[in-house]
Amino acid sequence: MQTEAPGAPGRTTTRRPPDRKARILAAASRLFRTRGYHNVSVADVAAEVGITAPALYRHFRGKPDLLRQVVDTTVAAVAAAAAAAPDLDTCLRSSASGTMDRRGAAVLWQREARHLPKDHREEQRRALGGVADRIGALIRAERPDLDRADGQLLAWAVLSVYGSISWHRTSLPRRRFEHLLYRLASATARCPLGIRPAASEESSPGGCTGPSLSRREEILVQAIRLFDERGFQSVSTDDIGEAAGASGPSIYKHFPTKTDLLVAGVLRGGEQRRAATAQALAVPGTPRGTLDRLLRSYIGFAIRESHLIGLLIGELDQLPEKERKLARQTQREYLALWVRLLDEARPGLDTAEARIVVVAVLTVIDNAARTGAVGGRPDLADRLAEIGTALLLAQDAPVIP
Numbered sequence: 001m002q003t004e005a006p007g008a009p010g011r012t013t014t015r016r017p018p019d020r021k022a023r024i025l026a027a028a029s030r031l032f033r034t035r036g037y038h039n040v041s042v043a044d045v046a047a048e049v050g051i052t053a054p055a056l057y058r059h060f061r062g063k064p065d066l067l068r069q070v071v072d073t074t075v076a077a078v079a080a081a082a083a084a085a086p087d088l089d090t091c092l093r094s095s096a097s098g099t100m101d102r103r104g105a106a107v108l109w110q111r112e113a114r115h116l117p118k119d120h121r122e123e124q125r126r127a128l129g130g131v132a133d134r135i136g137a138l139i140r141a142e143r144p145d146l147d148r149a150d151g152q153l154l155a156w157a158v159l160s161v162y163g164s165i166s167w168h169r170t171s172l173p174r175r176r177f178e179h180l181l182y183r184l185a186s187a188t189a190r191c192p193l194g195i196r197p198a199a200s201e202e203s204s205p206g207g208c209t210g211p212s213l214s215r216r217e218e219i220l221v222q223a224i225r226l227f228d229e230r231g232f233q234s235v236s237t238d239d240i241g242e243a244a245g246a247s248g249p250s251i252y253k254h255f256p257t258k259t260d261l262l263v264a265g266v267l268r269g270g271e272q273r274r275a276a277t278a279q280a281l282a283v284p285g286t287p288r289g290t291l292d293r294l295l296r297s298y299i300g301f302a303i304r305e306s307h308l309i310g311l312l313i314g315e316l317d318q319l320p321e322k323e324r325k326l327a328r329q330t331q332r333e334y335l336a337l338w339v340r341l342l343d344e345a346r347p348g349l350d351t352a353e354a355r356i357v358v359v360a361v362l363t364v365i366d367n368a369a370r371t372g373a374v375g376g377r378p379d380l381a382d383r384l385a386e387i388g389t390a391l392l393l394a395q396d397a398p399v400i401p
Contacts (some may be wrong), residue, residue: 013212021059028066033104038110038233074105088138096181099162106163111314162364170355187394219244221397223261228310232318287344302369
């Protein structure tokens, strides 16, 4: 808006809109989610808002400050919604609506928050832990038979259901999408636990055996871990060499570039997942039984290879174009396999809804395997199988045990 400057007829000045800071945060959030933190500049964010970079610096000290405030705002909104809910059902319904307004928020936390300073990252991790504690308390208020650990597991699973829509672009009409999210979160929060017998050694899906301790394998294992924990662009070959007990230059004897390490890691993840999937599909049976074996195969893979899961989730955009396209196609084919089997087990389910359900199941498993608060449970595979089954078979009227 332009107005005449006081005491200076004919001169004009431009007033900053009162919501400019919020608009900058929204633009930064969108760009960080879609391009990745390292691929976005302050000038990019300013251009998105329609201002100059110096104008942006009036509100933020720089790109790290932008990321910090974007993550803080996102986590605070989730925490406020959970704190305001008087009971579980209110929490689940309001969270379904809020999640639609914050689609993409999980990407910011799980992928981009790795670039925050360690102390601030830990602060936000504690804040999210507080959200899980609050949801867990609401679950246990409705289900007093649950102990705190089970309530916490279900709470993190509920958060994963909502966060799962950050990782795909499948869409539905808003009210229908909200209802589906509520239905899935409700099925998760009200899932009976401890009723599924442990998988026998014979039926438990297997993958490839663990890597040998050769120098090449040790370098690859440490690279996979560091890429997952810090992000590909934040890790140097010296970091990898130090973790593997080798000098940075010696890495090049085995991998010509850092990118070759990432490609090898992603290929390993795909190969191990394919091996587990092939074993699950090799046994003849009903559609429901096949779906159950596929569920178990993925749970086993995720628990064994949580850092590989991290690469498949967050680092595919860092691959060279050819390998990136191949990896994306492999992901689509794996999702399509799940959707086909779910359709055979539940004929008539809408294809878009089936995709949303499947991604929710995979996200719950991925996050549980990678969340310290629940990832160390010795019974995690069985509990995730129960939660995954509840999600896959969730109906419009979930039964409260």
